[in-house]
Amino acid sequence: MEKNSKIYIAGHRGMVGSAVWRALEKKGYTNLIGRTSKELDLKNQEAVFQFLQEEKPDAIIDAAARVGGILANNDFPYQFIMENMQIQNSLIDGSLKSGIDKFIFLGSSCIYPKFAPQPLKEEYLLTDSLEPTNEWYAIAKITGVKACEAIRKQFGKDYVSLMPTNLYGYFDNFDLKTSHVLPAMIRKFHEAKANNNADVVLWGSGTPMREFLFVDDMAEAVVYALENQLPEHLYNVGSGTDITIIELAETIQKVTGHQGTIVWDSEKPDGTPRKLMDVSKMKAIGWKYSTDLQEGIEKTYDWFLEHIDRFKEVKM
Structure with a gap:
């Protein structure tokens, strides 16, 4: 090209x-x-x-x-x-x-x-x-x-x-009804922090593993x-590495500065126990990811804060 x-x-x-x-x-x-x-x-x-x-x-x-x-x-x-x-x-x-x-x-x-x-x-x-x-x-x-x-x-x-x-990442979907787990957590922890560090209730046991x-x-x-x-x-x-949903929640809690308690609703389903991609073929031809998860979450949260007016239901 x-x-x-x-x-x-x-x-x-x-x-x-x-x-x-x-x-x-x-x-x-x-x-x-x-x-x-x-x-x-x-x-x-x-x-x-x-x-x-x-x-x-x-x-x-x-x-x-x-x-x-x-x-x-x-x-x-x-x-x-x-x-x-x-x-x-x-x-x-x-x-x-x-x-x-x-x-x-x-x-x-x-x-x-x-x-x-x-x-x-x-x-x-x-x-x-x-x-x-x-x-x-x-x-x-x-x-x-x-x-x-x-x-x-x-x-x-x-x-x-x-x-x-x-x-x-940037331009993600933060609508709690339709978003995926990571942006949904960012919004939940942010709103809970703004609401006097209220508890954050998350679905399942937190033990399933996911890659981001x-x-x-x-x-x-x-x-x-x-x-x-x-x-x-x-x-x-992909990154070729995965973490538990518990670890994801704790990382997002740290990035957002939420000081409350995480409550796991074990009555809700966990979904698939693990979903990880084998990325060895991409690595073999010379490509691999460069942004670790915490850094990526920090960038995404910064973007969320910069564009918070888009999310009208957010309680500040």
Whole structure:
């Protein structure tokens, strides 16, 4: 990639897409393009093809998707499978037909079977059944992975899929009804601190183990894939290390300065005991993460405080 190469980032306003944009700008790339959903409906295959024909980007990074938690996946299964397939099919097929040689598809660790051995290896894909609560999203993402693999196999183009672990960071979702565990904890501890250091009640026993990756590190992995021709079609991206939910809570409590008590509601479910990515393939080709968890949480909390007006329910 030349620094003036035209790079289209689909989903450039999302947490991952915006991090990729920042990372590329920081490295001196000067010809980045993005379109909002109002400017370009990625579900409209004809519109996407016309856009690609007009713009003729040198590379595409697909960070666009319809996302949501367990409740949203359960309530809107058709939208989650169909809209995600429409988005990625428009981009992947449009890229192939427009002669674009470089395509980076971003997915999720939920593509792997529910009961796959830990840590999760790339070769576990399609070896068993999926987690039922998000299988609609997972199936859509699996089809994207396989489409990119098929293009590599049949046409020899550099289409690669990156599967991140649990991401967090700037522009994260802090809505307590729909957010993931780490940003939800940041908000809970912040609000409890502001409320005379009230107790913080958290679900489960706190013993499950989870892996987290700062979103700017994910962006660096995308840049690495952009600047290099990776030998395989699918790579896990993560830290390769995990911690208990108890350790996560204690770290966030320390960062936010909360002085109250953590109460574990053991009547609530724990979820999967462990979910860790095997990132040895990325390490073998020369990439590894750089932001440790506490540093990433500190950066995320600082961003949360700077943008606290976005979160109107926060009690100050």
